[in-house]
Amino acid sequence: MGQQINLPTTRTQCIGAYLAQPQGKPKGGIVVIQEIFGVNAHMRSVVDRFAEHGYTAIAPAFFDHLETGVELGYDEAGYARGKELVMELGLDRAIEDVASAAGAIASAGKIGTVGYCWGGTVALLSALRLGLPSVSYYGGRNLPFLGETPKAPVMFHFGEKDTGIPMETVAKHRELLPQMETFTYPAGHAFNRDIDPHAYHEASAKLALQRTLAFFDNYLAGA
Numbered sequence: 001m002g003q004q005i006n007l008p009t010t011r012t013q014c015i016g017a018y019l020a021q022p023q024g025k026p027k028g029g030i031v032v033i034q035e036i037f038g039v040n041a042h043m044r045s046v047v048d049r050f051a052e053h054g055y056t057a058i059a060p061a062f063f064d065h066l067e068t069g070v071e072l073g074y075d076e077a078g079y080a081r082g083k084e085l086v087m088e089l090g091l092d093r094a095i096e097d098v099a100s101a102a103g104a105i106a107s108a109g110k111i112g113t114v115g116y117c118w119g120g121t122v123a124l125l126s127a128l129r130l131g132l133p134s135v136s137y138y139g140g141r142n143l144p145f146l147g148e149t150p151k152a153p154v155m156f157h158f159g160e161k162d163t164g165i166p167m168e169t170v171a172k173h174r175e176l177l178p179q180m181e182t183f184t185y186p187a188g189h190a191f192n193r194d195i196d197p198h199a200y201h202e203a204s205a206k207l208a209l210q211r212t213l214a215f216f217d218n219y220l221a222g223a
Contacts, residue, residue: 001048007060009100011093015064017101018044020051028220029108031101031132032059033094033115033122035190036082038070042195046116053213055220056108060101062094074196086118091141094122099130110220112152114212115139117190120156127152133219135212138189140164146176154180155215157208159187159201183211 002020009015018039030050034043039061050057063070063085070085072078102111112133115123120139127134131151136142138158154177158170173182185191185208187201192208194200 001051002044002057005058005104007058007097007100007104009065010096011065013065015097016061016069017104018047018059018061019105020047020057022051022054022056024054026056026108027054028216029056029058029102029105029111030216030220031098031105031111031113031126032057033098033113033119033126034059034062035117035119035193036086037072037074037078038063038082038085040071042193043116045194046114046192049209050114055216056105058101058105060097062089062097065089065093074193074198082118091122091125095125095129098122098126098132102130102132112216112220116192121145124154124156127154133215135215137192137208138162138165140189143169143172146172150177150180153215153219155211156180156182157192157211158182158184159189159191159204160184161187162189164189181211181215183208 006014007017047057113123113126114135116137120136121141123134123136126132128148133152135155185204187204190199191201192205
């Protein structure tokens with residue numbers, strides 16, 4: 001369904017992006033923010049799914065700043081390399097790229113973001129700093145930023161069995177951002193990752209998607 005495009009960024013360098021268009025007039029646009037594994041088959045399928053639900057969707061390949069075409073596996077080597085790449089990239093450059101991607105699909109209407117894992121924190125920052133309505137799935141790096149004043153609404157999804165994000169951390173989201181919806185599910189980390197049988201939890205993923213689409217239908221399509 002989607003296609004690879006070149007995305008100009010604020011740092012004179014183009015990066016790749018995966019773009020999918022809906023049938024008919026878009027309800028709005030969504031920047032899909034990857035996990036630490038790059039814009040791989042799973043992330044492309046997420047982009048396609050949002051397009052099927054009526055949104056122009058784009059996933060910028062942030063790692064292209066460092067290395068072209070990164071698609072990592074969910075093994076130990078993939079985790080290790082992904083962590084290295086996100087540390088080297090930094091959150092500030094990722095936020096700049098989200099802004100570039102949002103600009104590239106501005107003709108779709110109002111723009112929001114959805115992010116997963118590392119991307120969940122980038123999605124939170126997109127609401128805090130760019131004013132884009134955002135959905136954050138299991139963002140493990142959110143805590144330092146929860147004191148900032150949001151410029152747009154955020155919805156949070158967490159797994160109750162996520163060993164990397166304790167329930168005390170989830171409680172902090174509710175305490176510091178009580179105006180935002182924070183949902184938990186009987187699942188572990190990365191429960192939306194449907195190509196990974198070790199992580200995927202179908203019932204949780206379906207309910208989270210339903211809530212996410214309602215959020216976007218309200219803040220993008222309904223705005």
